[in-house]
Amino acid sequence: MANSEMNQDILKVLVTEEELQARVQAMGDELYEKFAGKNPLFLSVLKGSFIFMADLVRACQVKSDVEFIAVSSYENATSSSGRVKITRDLQEDITGRHIIVVEDILDSGNTLAFLVNYLKARGAESVTIVTLLDKPARREKAVHADLAGFTIPDEFVVGYGLDFAQRYRNVPYIGVLRPEAYA
Numbered sequence: 001m002a003n004s005e006m007n008q009d010i011l012k013v014l015v016t017e018e019e020l021q022a023r024v025q026a027m028g029d030e031l032y033e034k035f036a037g038k039n040p041l042f043l044s045v046l047k048g049s050f051i052f053m054a055d056l057v058r059a060c061q062v063k064s065d066v067e068f069i070a071v072s073s074y075e076n077a078t079s080s081s082g083r084v085k086i087t088r089d090l091q092e093d094i095t096g097r098h099i100i101v102v103e104d105i106l107d108s109g110n111t112l113a114f115l116v117n118y119l120k121a122r123g124a125e126s127v128t129i130v131t132l133l134d135k136p137a138r139r140e141k142a143v144h145a146d147l148a149g150f151t152i153p154d155e156f157v158v159g160y161g162l163d164f165a166q167r168y169r170n171v172p173y174i175g176v177l178r179p180e181a182y183a
């Protein structure tokens with residue numbers, strides 16, 4: 001990438017643009033097999049999942065709806081505060097719906113543990129967890145993804161929607177941030 005002023009803050013590339021594209025298409029195919037005819041609701045967990053969501057829904061041509069919820073727990077740190085805050089709630093009734101939760105990363109598990117409970121309390125018929133990245137080393141809550149794109153090591157990553165302190169979301173690949181960039 002020629003015109004990037006962020007590449008210098010990236011220690012190494014973990015998942016390339018080409019690998020992302022191929023894996024997201026395979027995930028879309030898998031979800032098609034599972035959800036064709038079931039009119040699922042793709043629920044993007046903002047902000048981090050916005051790019052993955054845009055690519056995944058186009059990779060899975062089932063009749064479906066999209067919805068968004070925004071939750072935040074990292075603030076400006078590289079580890080979870082443990083306090084999950086809804087900053088934009090659901091705008092529609094999800095009673096009886098098959099929900100496909102679209103996450104960028106499953107890390108401590110605090111966000112998804114909270115959300116799965118919340119969606120069931122709001123009447124979801126089923127909740128399927130789809131995450132692009134799974135970082136099992138940091139898990140604090142027993143949450144399992146139904147479908148995960150890549151299992152990654154215990155490093156703080158950015159790009160393809162993932163931020164540090166709101167920055168780097170537009171880096172087109174998944175990279176490990178140089179510790180100097182968040183020190």
Ligand SMILES: O=P(O)(O)OC[C@H]1O[C@H](OP(=O)(O)OP(=O)(O)O)[C@H](O)[C@@H]1O
Pocket residue numbers: 045046047048049071072073074075080103104105106107108109110111112163
């Ligand atoms: O498994 P966990 O440890 O809970 O971490 C995963 C969550 O943390 C990040 O969101 P964040 O709170 O940074 O909000 P953002 O999506 O707006 O960046 C990420 O996008 C996931 O939603």
Ligand code: HPA
Pocket residue numbers: 074105107108155156157158162163164
């Ligand atoms: O490694 C990460 N990077 C960016 N955001 C995150 N939220 C949880 N884990 C991460």
Ligand SMILES: [Mg+2]
Pocket residue numbers: 048074162163164
């Ligand atoms: Mg974040």
